[in-house]
Amino acid sequence: MKKQAIKGNGGIYVTIYVYVLDTLADWELGYVTSELNSGRFFKKGEQRVSLKTVSYSKEPVNTMGGLTIVPHCLVDDIVVSETSVLLLPGADTWNDPKHGAIIEKAREFLSLGATVCAICGATAALANFGLLDQRPHTSNGPGFLEMVSPGYQGQRFYVDKPSVVDHNLITSxxxxxxxxxxxxxxxxxxFQSNTLESWYEYFSTGEPQHFFALMHTMSSND
Structure with missing residues (x-):
């Protein structure tokens, strides 16, 4: 399926909202937040995105790794546009009803053409609200969503792959x-396409030739 990149309008052109909650699985967000926030491998002249942590309250959140995160903003502060992206990490606390507000916000994102990206336990939260019933998606293996989300009706749209893109929904x-x-x-x-491919090959294999290829893509981007 062809992927449509978000088009910017100059300046800070996209806002990444990262939902944070207690027991957040730190490692699941590490690759994507570090690259989108640092901009170290961005195309020449590309502006950094704006990355904001968001939660149901301004109280500090304690991650699974023992880190403390103070949210930048509340769910009600989210501004939804086609250039907004919502990242939903895995956690052991998604069953708490107080997280229902962010899933309803995810529904709004999807309906307006904004992007929702959910991994691990967050896919179960989407499934509980019926957001995976009519769209290709994945989760933690066949049978997982049936086990943790009794109302889940999206079995025929389940794709048994590590991560799946369906237009503006990316699940993992x-x-x-x-x-x-x-x-x-x-x-x-x-990212330039060759930068992204070299980045992925390096981090997935650890082979040094991919690191040097990655550095070469950046020098050719000057």
Whole structure:
């Protein structure tokens, strides 16, 4: 399926909202947030995106790795446009009803053409609200969503792959964080295609030739 990159209008052209909640799985967000926030491998002249953490309150959140995150803003502060992206990480606390507001916001994102990216337990949260019933998606293996989301009706749209793109919905299993990051970066459109391929090959294989290829793409981008 052809992916449509987000088109900017100059300046800060896309806002990445990262939902944070207690027991957030730190490692699932590491690749994508570090690259989108740092901009270290962006195309020449590409502006950095604006990355904001968001939650149901301004109280500090404690991640699974023991880090403390103070949210930048609240769910009600989110401004939804076609250039907005919502990242939903895995966590052990998605069943808490207080997270229903962000899933309703995800529904708004999808309906307006904005992008929703969910990994691991966050896919179950989407499934609980019926957001995966009519769209290709993945999660933590066949049978997982039936086990944790009793109302899930999207079995015929389930794709048994680490990460799946369906237009403005990008879902991933708990083991698909690197591919998920690649697909999100591609969707946002801030890397050259050869930079992105070398980046992915290096981090997925560890082979040094891919690192040097990555550096070469950056020098040719000058």
């Amino acid at each position: 299993s708990s083991t698909g964080a690197l591919l998920w990051a690649k697909q999100i970066i591609e969707h946002v459109g801030v």
